Amino acid sequence: MSEIEIIRARALGDVPHGFFWRRGGVSRGAVAGLNCGLGSGDDPKLVRENRRLAAEAVLPGARLVGVHQVHGNACVVAGEWSDDERPHADALVTERPGVLLAVVTADCAPVLLADPSAGVVAAVHAGWRGAVAGVTDSAIAAMLRLGARIERISAAIGPAIAQRNYEVDHDFAAGLGEGGERFLADGPAGKPHFDLEAFVAARLAAAGVTRVEALGLDTYADVARFYSYRRATHRGEPTYGRQISLIGLAG
Known part of the structure; x- marks a missing residue:
């Protein structure tokens, strides 16, 4: 097992957090490395060990809480549920x-x-559907209800598929809402390419978050560092791993 590597964002300062690469961990085969996806088809014992290793690297002794992600816009306050009882949501605070x-x-x-x-902290899973539906807005609203103030919130966008590798259909722009076409560019095969990272950053800014750090890391292109659903699909691989992103509060 190689050493686990953590990507940290300057925007989040000393808040315990980390975006993880696939390096390290105990998974093998197609998902070798730090696969933290409970729905990946990997051995659940290995996945839970990877999640434990990641948590210990960020905030030793902390309790890790996730959700059953469904590409929606629901945000929940972290509770005492087990991994098997995770609520369906795409953000938590x-x-x-x-x-x-x-x-x-x-x-x-x-x-x-x-x-x-x-x-107050939040973690968000933002695919294009969730991003368009306002999952980041839901997370910010939940943070405000817990006492956060919009002018003090900082955000970081971790590893995601880059526009150059995110080909979409011609009718994709219709689902992005007014002004959505500015996040599309013509691709080499004649189809548009979507800039998910820029779209999410724009939603955060529109909500009033003034400090947004986009790390600009492409999951599709960097095979050694990141898992990628689209890359695995293009290659006909049987499954794909998931990298984990964590944030919490020290005691």
Whole structure:
């Protein structure tokens, strides 16, 4: 097992957090590395060990809490549920120290948010459907209800598929709403390509978040570092892993 590597965002400062690469971990085969996807078909024991290793690397002793992601816009306050009882949602928030919020991705955009002064954090899984439906807006609203203030919230967008590798259909723009065409560019095969990272950043800015850091890391192109659903599909691979993104509050 190689050493686990963590990507941290300057925008989140000293708040315990991390976007993880696939390096390290105990999974083998097509999902070799730090596969943290409970729905990946990997051995659940290995996945849980990978999730434990990631949590210990960010906030030792913290309780990791995730959701059953469904590409929607629901946000929940982190609770005491087990992995088998995860609610269906795509974002979660907490103001409780010792809790690590988790989302897993494999091309969709992971978004971590924090208001350190209020002691409120959020984690978001933003695929294009969730992003268009306002999943980041839901997370921000939940943070505000827990005492955060919009002018103090910082956000970071982690590894996601880049526009150059995200080909979509010609009618895709219709689902993006007014002004959505600015996030599309002509691709080499004559179809448009979608800039998911820029779209998510724009939604965050429109909601009033003034400090947004986009890491610009392409899950599709970087085979050694990241899992990618679209790359695995194009290659005809039997399954694909998921990288995890975590944020929490120290006690």
